[in-house]
Amino acid sequence: MKPKNLNRRKFLGSAALASAGLLLPTHSLFAGPAIIKNWKKPNSKINGVQIGVITYSFRSMPDQSAEATLKYVVDSGVSAIELMGDPAESFAGRPENPVDRRTYYGLRRSKRDGQLTEDQEKELADLEAQSKSYAKQVAEWRKNMSLEDFIKLRKMYNDAGVTIYAFKPNAFKQNHTDAEIDWGMKAAKMLGANHVTVEHPSDDAHTARLGKFAKQNKIYMAYHGHEQQTPTFWDTALQQSDYNALNLDIGHYVAAGNDQPLQIIKDKHAHIKSMHMKDRQVPANSKGNLVWGNGDTPLKEALQLMKTKKYKFPGTIELEYEIPEGSNAVTEVQKCLAFCEKALG
Incomplete structure (x- = not known):
């Protein structure tokens, strides 16, 4: 049964799309004609390097619905995303948190x-x-719930020019049941993702468990790391399953004190499914999370390496620095994308 607030959610979502110019009021939300034919779709694939954004970057924005999130992504100029679970599941009628x-x-x-x-x-x-x-x-x-709702969500995003390459629902922790883990992977495939992401559990038994489900579902399980990342951080998981992989965070990797941050990309590129990008400082400089270009993370060099080597994994903008007064998340993601465009130009 759909929750009582579903009609209100659909109304608000439709209003958000209409204000974005993504929806014609006389057509169904998911019908092809609903998309304005001359709407300029985003394109953030730059000289062969796909730049994406994790929708967590828009957590400070007032409306967290799937429809509003799509507007933020399109307004940012980004054409591919790592989708967090909340907007997707809310769209499908999940009870309110x-x-x-x-x-x-x-x-x-x-x-x-x-x-x-x-x-x-x-x-x-x-x-x-x-x-x-x-x-x-x-x-x-x-x-x-019906996974068909995720097919509708995928179509809405794709029609607006946005693909979903990764899905990150809260469904892959040790306390989640086998059914929930399997559900998360099946949902990701419905959304068009080729991998799911999760914080690395630092639990070998659990990475083996997740790798087993990933193999069964033929979708990659990419482990994200914070300051516990090291050059060998993912090695056990990679040995456990061909479907275990990396969701490298190059900014956290630098803040952890690892030298030669470009080397991890070179060494593990075949296993990296997506890479989070932020500009953090080394420990000697207080590990700050700064506006791009002001920290110690070699973002420009990493992007150029991806371009030169023709690596296929996307670089994911993760907005974590403090948003300046008078700005907002969409404006700051635009700035991060501009940084990428300049680096890859």
Whole structure:
């Protein structure tokens, strides 16, 4: 059964598309004629290098629906994405999350950086308890929902000129059931993705489990890393399954203190399915996450390497630096894309 707010969600989504110039009011949302024929579709494949964006980059924007997210992507000039689970599942009618995600993820980042106060620790614990309860509700919903909704979502994005190369639902952790893991991979294929992404669990038994499901579904499981990344970080997972792969984060790799960050790309390129891009500093410079071109991450050189070597994996813009006052996520992603265009020109 669809939730009560579905009609309102569809109305808001249609309004977002109409304001973006992506929807004609006299046609169905998913019908071919609904797309304005002379609409200029984005193209962020630059001299053979596909530049994408993870939709997490737009987390600060007011509307997190799939339709509004599509508008942000198109307005940014990006034609390929790593799609987070929330907008996709909300589109398909998932029950609303009672947890304030912005607060929750902010507290989690602060905890990771060792910056939580005692009161914040309590607040995070309460939010985590709410999240566990909600996770059970979502698991039940996933059992009964129709994956056909993801085909509709894929068509809407593709019609607007945006392809989905990766999917990142919250479905691949140790506490998720086999059914949920299988669901996440099947959903990704419906969306047109060739890989799913997940934070590396640092658990060899679990990467073996995920690799098994990836092989069964013929879709790659690409592991993302933060400052725990090293040149050998993915080796065990890669040995466990031909369908285990890398979602390298070159910015976090630099902040972790690894020297020769371009070497990991050269050494592991055959296993990299997508690479997150951000400009972080080395430990000696406080590991800051800065506007592109101001940190220590060799983003320009990495992009040029991808171009020269004709690597096929996309470079994924992940907007994590502080958005300047008066700007917004769409404007900043545009700036990151401009950086890529200049580097690859």
